[in-house]
Amino acid sequence: MIKLFRGEPPKSLTSASVASLTSEYTTSGKSVWNLESIKKALLAYSSSKCAYCEESLDIASNYMEVEHFYPKVPHSHLVVEWKNLLPACKRCNTSKGKYDPATDGMIVNPADVYPQKHLYFSELTLRYRDDIGERTILACNLNRTDRLFRVRSDLHAAMHHSLERTRSDMKTYLAGNTSYENEQKIVRSVASLLKSADPKKPYAAFLASSLLSDPTYIWIKESLQGSGLWEPLDKLEQSAKSVQLAR
Structure with a gap:
């Protein structure tokens, strides 16, 4: 989970349309938020x-769902309120279900707060710093073994393999093979690893947490x-x- 910076609502969500869609949901129960x-x-x-x-x-x-941070029941007045909507995968949305932060306890809304305040990674496991973090992990099942642990394990294995290969190249460089080709190979490898942890990439928080704390990295x-090659990677x-x- 990373901090999201909520953009402007779509032009279709005017005050009038919000009122109309909310009324339509109240009377018909239609999924009025499922607009493209x-x-x-x-x-x-x-x-x-x-x-x-x-x-x-x-x-x-169909895997993408519009998630209501405060659930539709009893918060029917928020069904198309922009600040109440988040993009979610089906698994997270289903896990969170009818969890209501207003009555069940506040959880992390990544569009409002920095997850770092409440959560951290320890190896493959997302852990909590406080009650808000704990409730977030439980509500969204963010350590589910059917998917997330497998993905994290695969990503970590690929990262470790790349780091070991780069470490070998770095040792060769330090031993005297300071050719431009070898130098650029090392820089490109590290750049590729860091780019995989870019905020726009899937699982960025996990990859950044794993990579930046890795002793080999x-x-x-x-x-x-020490070799004067770090600047383009900073x-x-x-x-x-x-x-x-980070912990």
């Missing part, structure tokens, strides 16, 4: 990811700094740090 304009606007500010687990979403897929970074690392859920 709403879905597109939600995906635009979330980089087409689930607000909770960062699964990649596609507006054309830290050794490679220090070696690059901005990429700062971007990854912005979504890191």
